[in-house]
Amino acid sequence: MEVRAMKHRDIRRLVLDTFAREGRAPSVAELADRLGLDGKAVLNGLEDLHDAHAVVLGDYGDAIRMAHPFSAAPMGFVVTPAAPYDDRMWWGGCTWDSFGIGAALKLEVVVATRCPGCGRELRMEAGPSRPPGQDWVAHVPRPAREWWHDVIDTCGNLRTFCSAEHLARWSARTGRATGEAVPVARLWRLAQPWYGDRLDPDYRPRRTAASQRLLTEAGFTGDFWRLPVDRVEAVMTGEDPG
Ligand SMILES: [Zn+2]
Ligand SMILES: [Zn+2]
Incomplete structure (x- = not known):
């Protein structure tokens, strides 16, 4: 349970930090690589964060679309x-x-x-x-x-x-x-x-x-x-x- 919470916190923080530093969303592969996790674990973590409204995944569920207040794509x-x-x-x-x-x-x-x-x-x-x-x-x-x-x-x-x-x-x-x-x-x-x-x-x-x-x-x-x-x-x- 503790490990799970840690994983979610780390994924969320790296997503937000990448947006803040570079104005873009990190890919699943990049998150996996940086956090020493496999892609499946990152995807599962992102799905949980999506359900908690901490990130918003795209239609196919395999890419970050938003992490409020940031967006991965133009919205006006x-x-x-x-x-x-x-x-x-x-x-x-x-x-x-x-x-x-x-x-x-x-x-x-x-x-x-x-x-x-x-x-x-x-x-x-x-x-x-x-x-x-x-x-x-x-x-x-x-x-x-x-x-x-x-x-x-x-x-x-x-x-x-x-x-x-x-x-x-x-x-x-x-x-x-x-x-x-x-x-x-x-x-x-x-x-x-x-x-x-x-x-x-x-x-x-x-x-x-x-x-x-x-x-x-x-x-x-x-x-x-x-x-x-x-x-x-x-x-x-x-x-x-x-
Ligand atoms: Zn908004
Ligand atoms: Zn006007």
């Missing part, structure tokens, strides 16, 4: 260090994750994207103690209880718009229903505690109640923002997940 956001320039870059999974990359790396970043409503290029500078200065809105496409039903789709649609009007324009044009429009600065505020410890050597996943508290503290309250009760936690606390 490019994140780079703010001045002074260096040659690192990361794909941001969504508006929230893009701010989360700055939080996790404790780095001032430039988040570049495009408003889906008007096509205009949008650039936001933000850091751990510096909110983005723009009054743009982020579109959260579905309620919190459904975020992980299809997390790639959730993040892929959590885009930044120039204004609520441009979000409405996009919705009318595409026929897509809208979730909630929130100020980008409020999502930045949420991203700091949510992702700030993600690269810490002694990182421990948060309980659902702690995550709910972070949402509340950032001003996200009401039914739309209520997280689903985790099944393992529910058993431990005697709550029925429904």
Whole structure:
């Protein structure tokens, strides 16, 4: 049991560290080689981490697609260090994750994207103690209880718009229903505690109640923002997940 926990912790940490350093996901073979495990053991470990929402595997289950706040593929956001320039870059999974990359790396970043409503290029500078200065809105496409039903789709649609009007324009044009429009600065505020410890050597996943508290503290309250009760936690606390 102890060996298992150690393996999962090591795999997760190497995945996150590779994303942080190089902006890409490590392959299964690379993880096996670096950790002295066989490929099957790494795959099993990744599947467990996928089930625990620590990583997101691709459709075939044999490659890392996301490890929040990082993405292995473009999803509408490019994140780079703010001045002074260096040659690192990361794909941001969504508006929230893009701010989360700055939080996790404790780095001032430039988040570049495009408003889906008007096509205009949008650039936001933000850091751990510096909110983005723009009054743009982020579109959260579905309620919190459904975020992980299809997390790639959730993040892929959590885009930044120039204004609520441009979000409405996009919705009318595409026929897509809208979730909630929130100020980008409020999502930045949420991203700091949510992702700030993600690269810490002694990182421990948060309980659902702690995550709910972070949402509340950032001003996200009401039914739309209520997280689903985790099944393992529910058993431990005697709550029925429904
Ligand atoms: Zn726009
Ligand atoms: Zn996301």
